[in-house]
Amino acid sequence: MISRNVTIRNNVGLHARPATFFIQKANSFQSSIWVEKEDRRVNAKSLLGVLSLGITKGMTITLIADGNDENDALDGLCELIDTGFGE
Numbered sequence: 001m002i003s004r005n006v007t008i009r010n011n012v013g014l015h016a017r018p019a020t021f022f023i024q025k026a027n028s029f030q031s032s033i034w035v036e037k038e039d040r041r042v043n044a045k046s047l048l049g050v051l052s053l054g055i056t057k058g059m060t061i062t063l064i065a066d067g068n069d070e071n072d073a074l075d076g077l078c079e080l081i082d083t084g085f086g087e
Contacts, residue, residue: 001066003036004074012081023047025080031067033077062083077078084085 010018026033026044033044035053042049044063055061065073 001064002070002074003064004078005060006078006081007060008055008057008081010081011057011064014050014053014061015055019047019050021080023050023083025076026073027080029045029065029069029073029076030067031068031070031073033066034064035071036062036064054083 008014012018014022023045027081033057034041035044035050036042037053037055037059040053041064042053053061063074063077065071067073
């Protein structure tokens with residue numbers, strides 16, 4: 001199990017379209033992946049779970065992955081976030 005902190009930089013945060021891209025990317029990996037904000041942890045492959053965190057621009061979240069492709073999963077998700085979801 002590994003984890004990384006990442007700061008959301010895109011203007012709308014992790015809502016609607018960016019969250020959909022995030023979920024699709026998370027689902028492309030076999031590992032179990034979670035998003036943690038403060039004291040709440042949700043499944044990164046669940047759109048409702050991710051949206052329920054209310055992640056906005058400037059927030060730092062923790063991504064946690066556990067599985068055979070955990071490094072690739074966090075690399076891919078961090079890259080997606082760092083590029084601003086193509087916005």
